[in-house]
Amino acid sequence: MIRTKDIFKSFDEKEVLKGITTEFYKGKTNLIIGRSGAGKTVLLKLLVGLLQPTSGEVWYDDTNFFSLNKKEVRAIRMQVGMLFQASALFxxxxxxxxxxxxxxxxxxxxxxxxxxxxxxxxxxxxxxxxxxxxxxxxxxxxxxxxxxxxxxxxxPRYLFCDEPNSGLDPKTSIVIDELILDITKEKNITTVINTHDMNSVMEIGENIILLYQGEIAWRGHRGEVLESDNEILQDFIFASPFLQRLRESALGK
Amino acid sequence: MFLKNILYHFGRYVMMLGTAISRPEKVSMYYKETMRQMNDIGIGSLFIVGLIAIFIGAVTAVQFSYQLDGTLVPVYYIGYVVRDMTIIELAPTFTCLVLAGKVGSNIASEIGGMRQKEHIDAMEIMGVNTAAYLIMPKVIAALVVIPMLVAVGAFISIIGGYLASVPTGVMADADYIKGLRSFFDPFNVTMMFIKAVVFAFILTTVSCYQGYHVRGGSIELGQASTNAVVFSDILILVADYLLAVILTS
Structure with a gap:
């Protein structure tokens, strides 16, 4: 399990993350969702230590990540796998x-x-x-x-995926989502996925946090998305009139 | 502001070197990478170094013979001057200035491209000490190969001087050989190798620094590549002066 405690992150004067406290569970696909610029990538980079928080803590099980020395950080990282948005293959x-x-x-x-x-x-x-x-x-x-x-x-014990569906067609996106879900279950690892793909949210969102302007605006799982009355969530997931009508029809309105 | 900027970059450069000098995760991987770099820097630069060296020797011979014209200085001095000018100054400095352009810009672009394509982040997350893995093999390869290139350059320069003066009738073969064998001080060769090692260190580490810390897109990558060459050249010239003062005092 990975926990974050009161994470703040600023770049010069701009505050990107404002007190993020959450948990990412073992054996589940944990999704960080939100609009572009909401702070998803910054949070993911903080989780893997590519960025340092202005304040706050990241815990890998019982280990406070940012209190470790370089050698200990490398030991943790050997238990981490990451899929990059552009794959980052050599x-x-x-x-x-x-x-x-x-x-x-x-x-x-x-x-x-x-x-x-x-x-x-x-x-x-x-x-x-x-x-x-x-x-x-x-x-x-x-x-x-x-x-x-x-x-x-x-x-690895922890798998991070930065926008795994970005640039892929819907069919291929589903294949990638299913693959990530299957691997998470098979290996019983903690998977954290940063996405703004609605299909991923509805298919593999076992634990979801919605970031909005650097704060957690909603948390839940895929089964709660449809019926939630959180306006920010509905505005993000069902952004187009077509999807809004789809939701209304699913809820029998 | 200018001084603050210099101190900032110098501090970051020293910190990068501090991180780069560490125990390799896997010696065989570092060895493989060092061999690859030796091939790229050494074999890849042999032609250009040879080409420049031959002309340096030839021009030195021609210009010195022009200066000697009408003086009482013996003509065999041309061989002596070509040899010492080449060994002490022209071979190490010219070769390394050229290599700063060829190898330095290549290193900055390679590492900068890896930074921009998130390859460095990917390695970091795997647990690789990227500063060490990307920089140390390049520095070691350069420290081994560049002095060799400089020595080859010096030798070719002397041949260049010969070709420009003997077949053209400026002087006799025996005079040039006599000049080469006159007043030889072995310390000059030591000086050449000291310069080559220092310049090799400067041009690789400065180029690695520029590439490793690149941010932004293709324009910034181009700037990093240019900065690698410009700053390497400036620092090589400054180091050349300081070494000249120290080693000849």
């Missing part, structure tokens, strides 16, 4: 080399063992046989899946 390396990179860097496995682990991860994301392709030779959806394979290759 473009001069093949798919296999990308996935093998953490194994090469942190394990003493033999080449055969590493190859087996890479193949197993590729199979898990339904991408067997693309080992020798370069990232530029595969589609955006495949790149995301390679990113997931790389994120899970060291069997």
């Amino acid at each position: 473009d001069s390396m093949t798919v296999e080399e990308n996935i093998r990179f953490p194994l090469d860097m942190f394990t003493n496995m033999t080449y055969k063992e590493k190859r087996k682990q890479v193949d197993s991860c590729l199979e898990r994301v339904s991408l067997s046989g693309v080992n020798d392709s370069f990232p530029s030779e595969i589609s955006g959806g495949m790149q995301k899946r390679v990113g997931i394979a790389r994120a899970i290759v060291l069997n």
Whole structure:
């Protein structure tokens, strides 16, 4: 489990996060949602330590992340996998080399063992046989899946996904969402997803926080979204007249 | 404001080097990366270094023979001057100024591109010490390979001086050889290697600094690449003067 306690973050004079206190549960897909500029990416970067909070704490189970020294931070990070918005695959390396990179860097496995682990991860994301392709030779959806394979290759306890559906068509988005959900359940890990994809919210939102102007405006799960009377949530999820009519019809109004 | 800016960048540069000098997570990965960098910096720069060196030697020989014209200074001095000018000053300084343009801008663009494409963030989250993994192999490779390039450059320059003076009839083959063998001080070679090592350190670390801290988009990446060359060149020239004062006093 990951907990944040009263997180504040400012850039110069601009306050982006204003006292975020929340929990991200183990074995669940935890979603951070909100409009562009709401502070989602900043919160995610704070959770993984790419940014430092102005004040506040981030706890990985019983460990206060920002009280750790560099060596201890690296030890925690070896338990973390992250899928980036643009996949962040190393473009001069093949798919296999990308996935093998953490194994090469942190394990003493033999080449055969590493190859087996890479193949197993590729199979898990339904991408067997693309080992020798370069990232530029595969589609955006495949790149995301390679990113997931790389994120899970060291069997992390925490998985972070920054806008996993960004730039993907709705069908591929569903595939990625289902993959993240399945991996979370299979490995019983704490998954935190930063998204503004409505479909993700309704399909895999087991624990959702809605950020609005740097504060938590709503929290709940996918089953509560439809019936919630929170105006900010409804305005965000059912943004278009079409979706509003859909909601009204689902509620029998 | 200007001084504050210099102190800010100097402090950040020192901190980056402090982080970069640390125990590698996996020696074999660092070794592999160092070998790759040695190939890129060394083999990749051999042609341009050789080309420049041959002309440096040739121009030095031609211009010195022009200055000697009508004087009582023996003609074999051309060989002596080409040798010492090349070894003490021209080979290390010219080679490293050229490498600051070629290797320095390449390093700044490579690391800056990785920063912008979130590759560095991805490595950080995996637990990699990115300052060490991205900077240390480049610095080690440069410290090994650039002195070699400088030595090759000095040798080619001397050949360049020969080609510009002997076949053209400026002087006899024996005179040039005599000049090369006259008044030789082995410390000059030591001085050349000291300069090469210092300049190699400057050009790689300054370029790594510019790339590692790049922010924004393609315009900022271009600026970082330009800054890498400009600041490396300035610092190499300053270091050249200081080393000249220290090593010849």
